[in-house]
Amino acid sequence: xxxxxxxxxxxxxxxxxxxxxxxxxxxxxxxxxxxxxxxxxxxxxxxxxxxxxxxxxxxxxxxxxxxxxxxxxxxxxxxxxxxxxxxxxxxxxxxxxxxxxxxxxxxxxxxxxxxxxxxxxxxxxxxxxxxxxxxxxxxxxxxxxxxxxxxxxxxxxxxxxxxxxxxxxxxxxxxxxxxxxxxxxxxxxxxxxxxxxxxxxxxxxxxxxxxxxxxxxxxxxxxxxxxxxxxxxxxxxxxxxxxxxxxxxxxxxxxxxxxxxxxxxxxxxxxxxxxxxxxxxxxxxxxxxxxxxxxxxxxxxxxxxxxxxxxxxxxxxxxxxxxxxxxxxxxxxxxxxxxxxxxxxxxxxxxxxxxxxxxxxxxxxxxxxxxxxxxxxxxxxxxxxxxxxxxxxxxxxxxxxxxxxxxxxx
Numbered sequence: 269x270x271x272x273x274x275x276x277x278x279x280x281x282x283x284x285x286x287x288x289x290x291x292x293x294x295x296x297x298x299x300x301x302x303x304x305x306x307x308x309x310x311x312x313x314x315x316x317x318x319x320x321x322x323x324x325x326x327x328x329x330x331x332x333x334x335x336x337x338x339x340x341x342x343x344x345x346x347x348x349x350x351x352x353x354x355x356x357x358x359x360x361x362x363x364x365x366x367x368x369x370x371x372x373x374x375x376x377x378x379x380x381x382x383x384x385x386x387x388x389x390x391x392x393x394x395x396x397x398x399x400x401x402x403x404x405x406x407x408x409x410x411x412x413x414x415x416x417x418x419x420x421x422x423x424x425x426x427x428x429x430x431x432x433x434x435x436x437x438x439x440x441x442x443x444x445x446x447x448x449x450x451x452x453x454x455x456x457x458x459x460x461x462x463x464x465x466x467x468x469x470x471x472x473x474x475x476x477x478x479x480x481x482x483x484x485x486x487x488x489x490x491x492x493x494x495x496x497x498x499x500x501x502x503x504x505x506x507x508x509x510x511x512x513x514x515x516x517x518x519x520x521x522x523x524x525x526x527x528x529x530x531x532x533x534x535x536x537x538x539x540x541x542x543x544x545x546x547x548x549x550x551x552x553x554x555x556x557x558x559x560x561x562x563x564x565x566x567x568x569x570x571x572x573x574x575x576x577x578x579x580x581x582x583x584x585x586x587x588x589x590x591x592x593x594x595x596x597x598x599x600x601x602x603x604x605x606x607x608x609x610x611x612x613x614x615x616x617x618x619x620x621x622x623x624x625x626x627x628x629x630x631x632x633x634x635x636x637x638x639x640x641x642x643x644x645x646x647x648x649x650x651x652x653x654x655x656x657x658x659x660x661x662x663x664x665x666x667x668x669x670x671x672x673x674x675x676x677x678x
Contacts (some may be wrong), residue, residue: 298332300667305334308660322562322635323668344563348530350622351615354558359602364578373405388480397453402463408473409601410592416458418449419471424456432551443520444551446479467595471555478554494518514560520550532619535644544618556617562635565624570633573626608675623661630674636661
């Protein structure tokens with residue numbers, strides 16, 4: 269009886285010790301994230317609604333939410349818009365189609381889809397934009413195609429705004445299509461450079477990739493399919509290898525970010541504060557329309573980069589290493605590498621900045637997001653309020669890692 273009691277006491281002591289370690293780890297991560305948020309508030313001279321971090325190591329997973337006094341923290345199950353982290357999903361979808369023989373990611377977008385006499389994109393005047401016949405799927409994934417970005421950069425005839433900003437300002441419920449965005453490239457002969465000669469980030473390039481995914485899937489299915497249909501059926505939906513509660517809305521009327529949700533805040537140069545609730549994401553299909561929870565996004569990036577998702581380890585290696593050598597951030601196929609964070613992506617949309625990374629050296633994954641895009645003082649250097657808010661998500665990620673004994677900011 270004494271021996272059994274000794275075993276029971278030892279087991280309880282071990283459980284209490286594990287609990288203490290977990291609580292201590294959580295406290296240290298919370299303190300690190302709090303320090304980044306409060307330092308940003310001081311630097312901006314204004315409030316920061318929230319800074320959040322999900323960090324998973326080989327032995328533990330911790331979520332922390334830093335908010336001002338009196339505010340309710342978010343949880344790991346809070347929905348948020350993760351914006352351009354969507355590009356990693358788009359790349360995953362294309363590489364899965366490549367694995368399955370549905371497309372060749374090295375092919376030119378003017379080439380025919382395997383087994384058909386139908387090209388990846390239409391051979392019409394509306395799609396006759398600069399260098400179209402030279403551009404490959406791979407180049408679009410790497411941002412080496414030179415496709416002009418009508419979502420971020422000014423387009424002639426739209427009062428100095430991007431095409432999507434102008435149209436959405438005029439009609440918030442407008443149903444965007446890839447065709448109408450590409451038409452602006454063709455009409456205005458817009459391009460940054462000849463393919464492979466440089467690097468320029470392009471949301472419009474990824475919109476074209478989303479169009480290709482829908483076109484290939486429609487042909488394979490024998491009916492009209494969307495980008496989100498493919499992701500739900502083959503990448504993240506209930507019947508997939510790793511089901512995750514992630515959404516990629518394609519309709520202009522599919523605007524609701526479900527509760528519990530994190531509503532982003534944008535401060536504009538003219539002193540306005542915009543709070544984003546429901547929002548039409550149809551202009552961002554395949555390049556920034558994703559949303560979900562930090563827990564789900566962490567599972568995706570972690571399993572994907574470990575070769576435990578829908579891509580084989582060999583394909584994941586290709587995704588990570590097929591780099592546009594002209595890019596300073598080592599941009600590969602829908603992901604890039606950052607020292608002491610690993611492989612993944614970041615994003616900005618609807619008053620939210622986000623980051624999702626997996627570090628194969630340490631086995632640590634991070635998802636960070638801040639519900640603030642501060643454009644009140646926009647410059648092209650590190651003194652801009654935008655850069656400071658963007659830098660905070662990296663500060664949280666590095667700080668959380670360091671709090672758990674892993675290498676932080678280099």
